[in-house]
Amino acid sequence: MAAQPLTLIYYSSASGNTQRFVERLGGEALRIPISPSDPLPEIIRPYVLICPTYADGEGRGAVPKQVIRFLNDPDRRALIKGVIATGNRNFGATYALSGRIIADKCNVPLLYSFELAGTETDISRVRAGLITLGGTLCSTAT
């Protein structure tokens, strides 16, 4: 079976870690805006979501509000194929928690997790993984 073309959707707060990861990854990616007044990206194809974690010590608030808003739409939610979560191991048990919550809520696999803006190893693993899944990255990544 031919792999489905996948889009990459991501959220990155003003600190920009996920943004930097996506830039280094290469390929096309759409950003969920920081401001609630900006329009959300239009989704027409299956996608993988990259999402940071902002949990407090109890795990509350792990998924950014704008990502919740994005996933609240059933049409958008229907096209999610998997989630990649970011975080910081220094937050202990809540490391990359947003990915586990979204995987649970949307019934999709948590594909991968990495810290902050990711390492070279993370970049190559995610790049290879997305290509295997049929990502849009194959046309632009070198």
Next chain:
Amino acid sequence: MKDTAPTVIPRAINWNRLDDEKDLEVWNRLTVNFWLPEKVPLSNDIPSWATLTDHEKQLTIRVFTGLTLLDTIQNTVGAPALMPDAITPHEEAVLTNIAFMEAVHARSYSSIFSTLCSTKEIDEAFRWSEENPHLQAKAKAILDTYAPGNDPLKRKIASVFLESFLFYSGFYLPMYWSSRAKLTNTADLIRLIIRDEAVHGYYVGYKFQRGYEQLDEARQQELKDYAFGLMFELYGIENQYTEELYDEIGLTEDVKVFLHYNANKALQNLGFEALFPPEVSEVNPAILAALSPDSENHDFFSGSGSSYVIGKAVATEDDDWDF
């Protein structure tokens, strides 16, 4: 009566008007995460402490004294030094929280000491911290940068390096003990400190990036060179500090990998790329597991890694996404 006209009008802080949403986000995170050492049952570690050799005890006390020094610097000099450079009043308020939590951290080590150690051992370790050339060298390198009149963005670089890098030669040891089921309550307390320092490094690094992006290319290059230069200097000191502390117990190489990993994360907090390549930054999995218990690494793509999660079908109402 006429006052001499003040150049700056004293202003009350209005949290309902934010210039930077990140200030409120971080304020909320820090205040929700507030803790005190009394909440950790450190005395449960007394039997475990008794199983350590004399050398292991001395090493642990010294490591914690070194960490106390760094927290003391952040509490009394570091965080206050960042306040005059704050762009928003809310940033100043966040820095007061950071300063106070550093005092809580510094105070916590003394709680550990009074629970586990004799007065003689404690006094010996504090004397050691004043005489150890490597510990003093790293304190001095940071304090020089914090000195009045210095570049505000260089101060932020130093602060992030302290919060996100310099602590880790010390944090390694309680994580190591925890991975061997020793001093587990002490490790719980240290994890609370690590969690706070992660927010501090993230926030100060974020503020650094906001200032950095305003600069022209030449100034940006100067700051980046400064950051990598300071990292090299601190890394050199940390190597010697690590060897002196950990050679006898045979952990030096493992600690150095942990240093590389954390140096890379500190640079990422500033928005810079990693310095150490992956092959020298792969931390011992037992230490990573001690750092973030119950949170496994997921690599669905390669089928390796510890596990992956497929969500169980969760009945979801569209208007009820209560994450």
